[in-house]
Amino acid sequence: MEDNKRVYTILLFLTALWCSGILLAPSIHASHPAAASIVYSAYSPICHQVDGRCFHLFEAKWGVCIRCSAIYFGFFLSLLLYPLFRRLSSPSYPGRWWIALAVAPMVIDVVLNFTGIHPSTPLTRSITGVMFGLVLPLYIIPTLLEGVAQLRSQFSARGGFFYARKAQ
Amino acid sequence: MLEKPNKLRIALICGAAIGAVSAVPGISLINCCCCAGVWLGGVLAMYLYKQQFTEGMPPLESSDALMLGLMSGIIGAFTATVLGVLILVIIGPVEQELVKSIVGRLLDRLVEQGGLQTDMADSMKEQVEQSIRDSGKLSNIFGSLFMALILYPIFSILGALLGFAIFRPKNPPPTTMVR
Numbered sequence: 001m002e003d004n005k006r007v008y009t010i011l012l013f014l015t016a017l018w019c020s021g022i023l024l025a026p027s028i029h030a031s032h033p034a035a036a037s038i039v040y041s042a043y044s045p046i047c048h049q050v051d052g053r054c055f056h057l058f059e060a061k062w063g064v065c066i067r068c069s070a071i072y073f074g075f076f077l078s079l080l081l082y083p084l085f086r087r088l089s090s091p092s093y094p095g096r097w098w099i100a101l102a103v104a105p106m107v108i109d110v111v112l113n114f115t116g117i118h119p120s121t122p123l124t125r126s127i128t129g130v131m132f133g134l135v136l137p138l139y140i141i142p143t144l145l146e147g148v149a150q151l152r153s154q155f156s157a158r159g160g161f162f163y164a165r166k167a168q
Numbered sequence: 169m170l171e172k173p174n175k176l177r178i179a180l181i182c183g184a185a186i187g188a189v190s191a192v193p194g195i196s197l198i199n200c201c202c203c204a205g206v207w208l209g210g211v212l213a214m215y216l217y218k219q220q221f222t223e224g225m226p227p228l229e230s231s232d233a234l235m236l237g238l239m240s241g242i243i244g245a246f247t248a249t250v251l252g253v254l255i256l257v258i259i260g261p262v263e264q265e266l267v268k269s270i271v272g273r274l275l276d277r278l279v280e281q282g283g284l285q286t287d288m289a290d291s292m293k294e295q296v297e298q299s300i301r302d303s304g305k306l307s308n309i310f311g312s313l314f315m316a317l318i319l320y321p322i323f324s325i326l327g328a329l330l331g332f333a334i335f336r337p338k339n340p341p342p343t344t345m346v347r
Contacts, residue, residue: 045315046323048200050274067201093333110201139333140326147230147329154231 003152004088004145011144015076022063022072029060039063055122067106067125074133082137091142094135102135173220175232179239182213186240186320187247191255193266203323206244210327211334213240218335230332237328241321248320249313268297 025039040049040063047064054061055069062069086092106128113120186209190196198205213236218228275289 042315045312045319046199046203048197050271052274052278093336096334099330099334136326136330140329143230143233143329143332147232147234147332150229150231151234 002089003149007145007148008083008088008141011141012079015072015079019072019076022069023057025063026057026060030058036060053125065125066122067129070126070129071133071136074130075136076133078134078137079141082141086138086141088141088145091146093142094138098135099139102132106132170222170225172226172232173217175217175236175239178213178217178220179236179243181216182209182236182240183243184247185209185212186244186324187249187251190244190248190316190320191251193255203319206241206320206323207327207330209240209244210237210324210329211331213237213324214328214331214335227337228332228335230329233328233332234325237325238321240328241324242317244324245313245316245320248316249309252312253309268293 021039021042025036025043028039029036043049043063047068049061049063049065051061053065053067055066056062064072082088109120109124109128112118186206188195189205189209190199196205214233217232217236221228272293275293279286279289
């Protein structure tokens with residue numbers, strides 16, 4: 001398997017694992033509450049997990065709030081579809097303004113909610129989160145693939161781990 | 169040719185920033201949005217590192233972002249834990265009390281609106297109380313350090329990679345992609 005494909009597959013697998021955990025917590029909440037509470041606490045440092053701000057499955061909240069879920073699942077979807085639209089072997093980035101355009105609606109939604117001008121709804125949180133999540137892999141995948149390739153060649157040049165494995 | 173700037177200095181600065189943002193009560197709530205404090209720490213690390221480059225140095229590369237993100241995340245995890253313990257010892261579980269009051273008000277409102285049963289709200293309040301009582305336990309401190317050592321480097325690397333994509337040189341050198 002080509003190295004880029006390998007790195008991409010690992011990233012896809014880890015993201016799928018991360019997203020599965022979000023759905024795993026409510027799925028096992030009724031049958032295995034202790035295990036569910038471990039899964040919930042694993043996500044607690046990165047999300048407030050307030051019940052009223054979460055999607056629910058089997059009458060239990062997801063592992064993270066609606067906005068976070070939208071970002072992660074948007075990220076996963078974009079990651080999954082990435083090879084259909086861009087080649088893994090040729091790093092190309094979209095313009096820098098795309099990231100600003102993707103973040104802006106989410107920031108506006110948060111600011112409007114905090115200032116009390118317009119309360120954010122599950123729909124606005126989902127849409128703005130998905131927009132951000134969809135755009136992120138377009139920047140992160142080429143940089144990650146390029147970075148790993150550079151690290152490999154640096155290790156090889158120094159006679160490091162990868163070089164030793166290749167030599168065998 | 170000159171060597172690239174030292175990454176450790178930038179990683180220490182940004183790791184300290186990540187740790188401070190994650191440990192200071194109130195400010196740390198920024199991490200409630202997908203670890204935004206840690207992400208932004210990674211982006212900041214990349215920005216500061218890029219500023220260190222002068223003419224004659226090798227160009228900024230994606231591998232720099234990976235290493236810088238990793239280093240900042242690990243340092244940030246340790247800093248956040250140490251600062252968190254210090255804050256807990258000096259001024260007590262301020263943040264937990266803050267969260268307790270917010271959650272308490274939210275639950276009371278839900279009960280008033282009929283969206284939640286009283287016994288369920290009481291049980292959730294008890295869970296928050298329990299977490300405040302457990303916050304000083306050694307197992308909890310090591311548990312949160314363990315989680316931070318997994319999560320912070322991941323999010324910091326993602327932030328640094330995003331930072332590289334934003335701050336990268338306009339005419340990058342030929343890449344070393346493996347086909």
